[in-house]
Amino acid sequence: MTTLLLSASQRAQIEREARAASPRECCGLLEGVREGDAIRIAALHPARNLSSDKDRFEIAPADHFAALRAARANGRAIVGCYHSHPNGKSEPSARDAEGAWDEGFVWLIAATHDSAVSLAGFARRQDGWQTLDMPEIAEKAA
Numbered sequence: 307m308t309t310l311l312l313s314a315s316q317r318a319q320i321e322r323e324a325r326a327a328s329p330r331e332c333c334g335l336l337e338g339v340r341e342g343d344a345i346r347i348a349a350l351h352p353a354r355n356l357s358s359d360k361d362r363f364e365i366a367p368a369d370h371f372a373a374l375r376a377a378r379a380n381g382r383a384i385v386g387c388y389h390s391h392p393n394g395k396s397e398p399s400a401r402d403a404e405g406a407w408d409e410g411f412v413w414l415i416a417a418t419h420d421s422a423v424s425l426a427g428f429a430r431r432q433d434g435w436q437t438l439d440m441p442e443i444a445e446k447a448a
Contacts, residue, residue, distance in 0.1 A: 309344035310412060310427040310438040313445050316350055321423040323352055324390035324416040331355055333363040335373040336386040336412055345385050345412060351376065355389075362401060363389045386412025386427075393419060396426035398435050406430040412438070 323332040337349040351373035354366040365387065377384050391399065396417035398406070406413060413428045413435075427438035 308436070308439055310414070310440050311341070311344050311346040311443050312414075312425075312427075312440060313347070313443055315445060316347055317425060319350055319352075320388055320414065320416050320425065324392075324418045324423050325421065327355070327390060328392040328418050330360045331357070331363040331390045331392065332416070333365050333387065333389040335365065335370065335384050336388060336414060337373065337377040337380065337382050338385040338412075339382050340385070347385070348380065348382055349376070350388070351384075361392075361394075386414060386429075388414035388416065390416040390418055390423075396424045398428055403435075 323334070326332070333355045334350055334352040336347050337351060338345050338347045351369065353369035355363045356366050357364040373384055394417050396415045398413060398415065402413060409430055409432060411430055413430065415426055417424045425440065427440050428435045429438055
């Protein structure tokens with residue numbers, strides 16, 4: 307996998323969540339499908355962050371299971387997660403690496419700085435992280 311396909315409205319939603327949660331991390335799950343060498347995100351599932359540390363995220367189990375059920379009902383899968391790095395970098399942190407054990411699982415990171423947000427996508431590999439291309443794509447008709 308080399309490409310993450312995310313619509314403009316999905317990008318905007320993650321950016322809004324990241325700004326609203328700051329200085330804490332926002333988090334959620336990515337529902338999608340594999341299309342050749344790409345993953346297309348079909349739905350976002352915002353989640354409650356249960357971490358007591360402002361620079362960590364822990365997806366609420368009830369939110370995780372609700373996202374799994376929704377994806378299954380839609381014939382899709384949970385292909386990754388997203389979270390923010392308030393005043394940080396849009397790249398995986400050492401803590402992200404500790405929690406990333408599923409090879410190929412997508413990690414979408416939103417770095418916030420004042421009102422600016424930058425998004426970057428990564429896939430976990432045995433030898434580290436693979437940076438994913440994130441081209442601008444048109445909204446897909448429902």
